[in-house]
Amino acid sequence: MVILYENNLLWCAFSRKLLVFHSSNEHEELEIPEPELPKESVKENNGKNITCITSSKDSEYTAITTQNKQLIVYNKVFKPIRNIKLPKVANKICFAPNNELLVADKNGDVWAYNVNIDNEKPVLLLGHLSIIIDMIISPCGKYIITCDRDEKIRVSHYPNSYNIAMFCLGHKEFVTQLHLLKNNVLLSASGDGTVRMWNYLEGKQLNMLDCNDRVEESILKKIVNELHKEEEIDISRLPVCNMQVQENDNNVILAISLYKIPKIYLYKLNSENLKCSYVNHIEVEKENFSFFLSSRLYIITDKVTGYNFNNNDVDLVACKLLDETISRYKDLLNHSTNCSTLFYKKKHNNIEDYLFRKKQRLESK
Amino acid sequence: MTEAAPSTSLPQKRHYRQRAHSNPMADHCFDYPQTPDEMDWFKHYPEMIKQNNDNNENVQVEFLDIGCGYGGLLITLSPMFPNTLILGMEIRVKVSDYVMDRIAALRSQHPSQYQNIACIRSNAMKYLPNFFKKGQLKKLFFLYPDPHFKKAKHKWRIINECLLAEYAYVLADGGIIYTITDVKDLHEWMADHLSKHPLFERMGEEELKDDPIIEKLYSSTEEGQKVTRNNGDKFLAVFKKISDPYFNNTS
Ligand SMILES: C[S@@+](CC[C@H](N)C(=O)[O-])C[C@H]1O[C@@H](n2cnc3c(N)ncnc32)[C@H](O)[C@@H]1O
Numbered sequence: 001m002v003i004l005y006e007n008n009l010l011w012c013a014f015s016r017k018l019l020v021f022h023s024s025n026e027h028e029e030l031e032i033p034e035p036e037l038p039k040e041s042v043k044e045n046n047g048k049n050i051t052c053i054t055s056s057k058d059s060e061y062t063a064i065t066t067q068n069k070q071l072i073v074y075n076k077v078f079k080p081i082r083n084i085k086l087p088k089v090a091n092k093i094c095f096a097p098n099n100e101l102l103v104a105d106k107n108g109d110v111w112a113y114n115v116n117i118d119n120e121k122p123v124l125l126l127g128h129l130s131i132i133i134d135m136i137i138s139p140c141g142k143y144i145i146t147c148d149r150d151e152k153i154r155v156s157h158y159p160n161s162y163n164i165a166m167f168c169l170g171h172k173e174f175v176t177q178l179h180l181l182k183n184n185v186l187l188s189a190s191g192d193g194t195v196r197m198w199n200y201l202e203g204k205q206l207n208m209l210d211c212n213d214r215v216e217e218s219i220l221k222k223i224v225n226e227l228h229k230e231e232e233i234d235i236s237r238l239p240v241c242n243m244q245v246q247e248n249d250n251n252v253i254l255a256i257s258l259y260k261i262p263k264i265y266l267y268k269l270n271s272e273n274l275k276c277s278y279v280n281h282i283e284v285e286k287e288n289f290s291f292f293l294s295s296r297l298y299i300i301t302d303k304v305t306g307y308n309f310n311n312n313d314v315d316l317v318a319c320k321l322l323d324e325t326i327s328r329y330k331d332l333l334n335h336s337t338n339c340s341t342l343f344y345k346k347k348h349n350n351i352e353d354y355l356f357r358k359k360q361r362l363e364s365k
Numbered sequence: 366m367t368e369a370a371p372s373t374s375l376p377q378k379r380h381y382r383q384r385a386h387s388n389p390m391a392d393h394c395f396d397y398p399q400t401p402d403e404m405d406w407f408k409h410y411p412e413m414i415k416q417n418n419d420n421n422e423n424v425q426v427e428f429l430d431i432g433c434g435y436g437g438l439l440i441t442l443s444p445m446f447p448n449t450l451i452l453g454m455e456i457r458v459k460v461s462d463y464v465m466d467r468i469a470a471l472r473s474q475h476p477s478q479y480q481n482i483a484c485i486r487s488n489a490m491k492y493l494p495n496f497f498k499k500g501q502l503k504k505l506f507f508l509y510p511d512p513h514f515k516k517a518k519h520k521w522r523i524i525n526e527c528l529l530a531e532y533a534y535v536l537a538d539g540g541i542i543y544t545i546t547d548v549k550d551l552h553e554w555m556a557d558h559l560s561k562h563p564l565f566e567r568m569g570e571e572e573l574k575d576d577p578i579i580e581k582l583y584s585s586t587e588e589g590q591k592v593t594r595n596n597g598d599k600f601l602a603v604f605k606k607i608s609d610p611y612f613n614n615t616s
Contacts, residue, residue: 109527127527129491150491156530160611162563164534167494169400203499351394351486354458361380 001290001300001335002050007059010294010322013050015332018064020078025321033083035070049334056095057139061115063101065090071103073115082115092134096158097141104132108148110161125161128154133343134178145186145200147175149343153188155200166203170196173235174343179245181252183271187245191343193237195254197274207274211256212237214265214278223260233344241339244293247271253279253309255293259339262287264299266314279312288335298322302330373473378435381463397492404496409483410450426450426497429535430506431489432523436464437586438508439482440471445577446481449503453484461486490528497535504578505532505542507555509588512548524555526562533564536606541568544602545582547592552600563611565604573603 004011010021018030032050048068055062062074069089073082088105095101101113108128114120130149137144137158144161147153153168153175173191180186186200193212196205212220215238227233238258246253252269254276266279286301296317297307304326306319326333398404406426407414417424428446430438433453442451455461464484471479487496513521524544532542542565544555559565573579583599584590592599 124526126530129528152494157609157611160563160609162530162533163609163611164499164530166499167534169495172399351458354462358380358462 001333002053003290003292003300004053004055005292005294006055007057009055009059010292011053011055011062012300012326013053013064014329014334016048016050016066017329017332018050018053019325020062021322021325027325028078030074030078031080032064032066032072033080035068035085036083052090052093054093054095054101056099057097058099061095061099061101063093063095063115065093065103071101071113073101082118084113091132094135094137096137096144097139100159102135102137102144104135104146106131108132110135110144110146112159125159126154126156128152131343133174133176136178136180138180138184143200145178145180147178147188149174149345151175151190153178153186153198153200155203166201168196168198168200168203168205170205170208173239174339176240176339177243179243181245181271182247185271185274187243187254189240189243189256191235191239191339193239193258195240195243195256195276207276209254209267209269209276210237211240211258211265214281215258215261219261231344235344239339242291244291244297246293246295248295253293255291255297257289257291260287262289264291264297266297266309280314282307282314290335300326300333300335302333303327373470375470375474376463376466378463381459383457383459395487395492397487397495399495401494401496401498401501406450409452409485410480412477412480413450424448424450425501426452427501427503428452428506429454429497429502429504430508432456432507432510433464433484433586434460434509435587436467436482436484437589438506438581439464439468439484440479441581441585442578443479443482445581449481451482453482454487454489455484456486456488458486490523493531493535499534500537500540502535503537503540505536505540506582507542507544508582508586509546509592510544510551510555512546512551514550519554522551522554524558526558529558529562529565533562533606538606538608540606542604542606543578543582544604545589546600547597549598549600552602556602559602559604564606564609566607568603568605572605579603 001014008023012019016032019027021027048066050064050066052065060076065071069086071084071086072080075081088107090103091106092104101115103111108130110125111122112125113122128148132146132148135146144156144158151171155166157163157165171190171192175188175190177189186198187195189195195209197207198205241259242257244255250271252271254267254269256265262284264282267276268279269276284299289299289301291299299305304319304323306317307314308317427449428451430453433455436453439451439453453464461484468479468482510523546552560567584593
């Protein structure tokens, strides 16, 4: 399930359904056109689910991508105006302030599409050596920030993205999510279980939140052991799967979920001194869920529950219309996250082996 | 990674041979610093760094030989630039270990020489920003890089459109990229990609004629010597990093 809350519109995409909710809670379902070259797509049996969604800041355009490599752009009144076939599956999309659409593909390349012109060839902006997991563009429109499976956050100039402004290095695993605060501090969530705060133009880490602090030792151990047994992955911290951010004045609320933990942890972040304090957590009834944060927190399993914040308390609030609508589609809901175990590296160590044999050779002289 | 007591005799290459190609995309196990500030260079250049600390100076690596192979260029450059720290980066375990042993042996045979060169095993396609700060390097060398002839393997080529952005990032303005190869197709590929990149400008003969490094590029390295023995061609292309024309035009 992909959720987007932007310009007072809530977009929910799951399977091949796209719903948009207005602030009045009324909703409509958008048409998703089939690919224009149906012959080609017959071969692809990966499914046709929606993978990404994004809106332009001026709410002129909304775009989605699908597993069968479609890029569909909608106008303000929710009519599809472009149906483009992408060369590679998209992993993340976003609009630049000039309404150029940026598409990060599975190979780690970022392409720029001009959605105003039909059949215009995309331009290659930049490339990572590994898959790009998240991508954002600064509000000033001068920087694209991308993060990848190789622990890196790259800050590139835009549109002259061949020019790298900075790298923000420090994460010890793949970087799953990026968010820019209003004061231009960059937040990044990672497979290493931390959220870090950056001055991204200087590549300087300003603070760090260890989100595993709240996880009980026994539960952590159990999940770590399972991963080791089932996937041969060795980790000591649980990755951050989803980080949602809501800003009002100096207070920022972070809602964070961790791999395999059916809980959402809430933190308060002071955007001035960047100190974080734990507020509360919410237990989720199901292991698979999606959530998003607006002025409220909504959790979606096969139904929707809403919460209000009141200082450090969280109270249930009614969200009947949303719940009724979403529940109707419960067989189609699929909850995915940014944190796939595939992002871990299988480390094969060939050095120790070699050095051991070399030692034997030298000793036998 | 070398043994505690370095041998004083030069290492023999036959103990260090390895398959020619190592997949730069695979997840090898590398030791790399999280950030350039965390890198312990003292281990690699103990004498130079000690001296400089005594004089309160700050030295850092300025020349980088990418895919240095058996290290011939490092050894040639060492006496030519005695005050510059020069690093070779090599992905293959045995080959990089050979270079480390070779430098250790040279240092013990010639006290006070070869202190400014070192070799690290790493994947230059992935980890340059972990080792070097923005604009830190003055010269980058790509001597006889692996040609990866097949089209499907072109993305393994050490010079490509996207990686050039990273090389530009670690190079200072005015910094130089030297490339040489015996494979005409690869030469054209490298020269073409570098020419198209807005942050690089090709250097002409006139500009290069006083550069003492140029003549050394042809046969300092093992690969260069092999090409000479086989009477192969050698194609040179040298580029300079320039400031971003995008900003020059708008300001
Ligand atoms: C054909 S050899 C040339 C070696 C040396 N420059 C010479 O002229 O003799 C290319 C070298 O680049 C190394 N290499 C290839 N990809 C690399 C990478 N991503 N990082 C570091 N070294 C790499 C190879 O292991 C090989 O030793």
